[in-house]
Amino acid sequence: MLFFLDINKMNFILEVLAVGIVTSVVGFLTSTAMMFVFVKHFKLKKYHFWWQVVLSYFITGCLVHMLCQAVGVNVWYCKHGVACKNV
Numbered sequence: 872m873l874f875f876l877d878i879n880k881m882n883f884i885l886e887v888l889a890v891g892i893v894t895s896v897v898g899f900l901t902s903t904a905m906m907f908v909f910v911k912h913f914k915l916k917k918y919h920f921w922w923q924v925v926l927s928y929f930i931t932g933c934l935v936h937m938l939c940q941a942v943g944v945n946v947w948y949c950k951h952g953v954a955c956k957n958v
Contacts, residue, residue, distance in 0.1 A: 899921070
């Protein structure tokens with residue numbers, strides 16, 4: 872199925888997946904650290920819903936990246952931010 876997509880669509884899909892993965896890893900580590908800090912008697916063994924947390928962060932990252940692409944935030948940031956400039 873991927874061979875029907877042009878290179879721009881494939882790159883966009885890879886970007887979406889990469890943002891989703893990074894968001895899920897950073898979000899999971901952050902939320903787990905917050906539980907250790909703020910939840911009394913938090914035990915990692917009792918963290919049985921971890922996969923829902925990782926999945927929700929992954930979906931959130933993918934959706935936010937697609938939304939930013941759709942409304943032009945990525946183009947604006949590349950034009951006005953430092954990400955696309957030669958420093």
